[in-house]
Amino acid sequence: MAETNGTGQGDPRDLAPIAVEIRRLDKWFGDFQVLADIDLTVKRGERIVICGPSGSGKSTLLRCINALEPFQAGELIVDGIKLTHDLKRIDEVRREVGMVFQQFNLFPHLTVLENCTLAPMHVRKVPKAQAEEAARLYLKRVRIPEQADKYPAQLSGGQQQRVAIARALCMNPKIMLFDEPTSALDPEMVKEVLDAMIELAQTGMTMLVVSHEMGFARQVANRVVFMDFGQIVEINEPNEFFAHPRHERTKLFLSQILK
């Protein structure tokens, strides 16, 4: 699993050391401010775990990065592309950013293999045979090559989420976003998904993960971001973050989840 993420080696953007840059970002739902004064810079290859109480804006922040949510003020640069309301650039960004959702969101009318080949074939114009070959490779990586011809409804939650990871990887993204990838899973299936994510982390993928899996954060994250009320409250590398939280709010949160 040590091989690097395949394509785009010649792309000069690969050399850019910054994957995501967020500057003074604000977002409102109507009159309600969901994100306030967000500043965060993610280096290439860095793995960030974002945690915080529900409603703190962590998923919304993640969804801003691939423009599933618009924002109203501030700056967001993803993979060297400055995100504005220009639709063309949004498509460019989405091609480079993969996303894994809490509810998997696999396409139920397509087989596992078709789920994985659809976007490469229609967005990247990869020939079918090549797309299928790549899809089988990624399905093997997440350890479900034998499920390729089944439909999502025939798989367990953990298997579905691993398909979702493979589906995102098939687009050869430079950045992967995970929005609470294990929250909808039965406890017995959390580990298989986390394992797939850990293996992905070992390939050097840039990852932003919204999660409450503190074991995963400790093992994989370079930095942990704690959010509350739409703001970033504290950022630190995991050992320090868990051992010596500095902000009162962080201490309270950690004391409640790490009983």
Place this chain on the structure above:
Amino acid sequence: MGAATPIAYVRSRPAERRRPPVSARGPFAWLRQNLFSTPFNAVLTIVAMMALAWLVPPVIRFLLIDAVWVGADREACLAGPDGREVGACWPFVRERIFYFIYGSYPLGERWRVDLFFALFAFGAGWLLWLEAPRRTLGAAYFFVVLPIASFILLSGWPAVGLARVDTALWGGLLVTVVVAAVGIVLSLPLGIVLALGRRSKMPIVKFFSVAFIEFVRGVPLITVLFMASVMLPLFVPPAWSPDKLMRALVGVTVFSAAYMAEVVRAGLAAIPRGQFEAAQALGLSYGRMMRLIVLPQALRITIPNIVNSTVALFKDTTLVFFVGIFDFLRTIEVARADPKWATPVTSATGYAFAALFYFVCCWSMSLYARRLERRLSAGQGR
């Protein structure tokens, strides 16, 4: 279960599996559970039984027992000198059946209508039989090839040796099938466009879609038909002026498209937001997202409702009667006034035949829709 600890419990052997008690199986249990479960239910059952006992025998007597089966003209269907009661006059239907099917379509050209029926049945079967091979090709055949071929076949193309047949001569079952089929084939794509327009974020597109749908749905079909047959000629140059049947087809299509749009919209609304988001996150454009992800799922869950709309449209085709088109019902209406068959039971026989025909058609469509619904609700991915 040991008495050692009252709190903890460990099962020592698996629980024995038994058959359900007598009160829960067998026909008697079924009767009790379904027909006589509560006093109200019991009353309903008895009332319904009595209503059936009162209604069904006279109908059967009229249609079958007292019916006249052979005869050459009205004499056979008149009450005899013995004052014997006469039921349905089936010889009348038998003699006029070709008129009911072809209307006034020229005798020598009727094979074209037969061929059209065959082509249509083939296409419909291909689409409706879910395990059929190459169903995409079937859809292409039904929605593209069939309409063009049928048009040439039925209205004629002298260049290939098919004499022109004026639509004024078309009639009976042929017209009913043509109107219903054109209504369905055109209203589905139009309805999809309107449904997407209604959900569009672009205010102008949305406004026009909503206005069209609400206007057409707010007006009875008969009004749309009158408008189409009176107003349409005002909008197109006289040389192009569509004939009567074409005007009615436009009216029916416009009307059913508005309803189809609402059916499709319900299907679109049932697709979870996550599907849209996943498609967007993969970089799919709006068109691809709709074509590859959303519409296939939305249409699949909408199929039973589409079939239901088809049933409704099929029955509504009888309204073209009022703009001077000889559909199936109209041909019966014309035939029953024929003095050769003028008897007290001729009208009743004609209408009974029409009722049977529409019932058999609509009921089989409903059965199909119900079967489909069961299959689709059983989950995806077989």
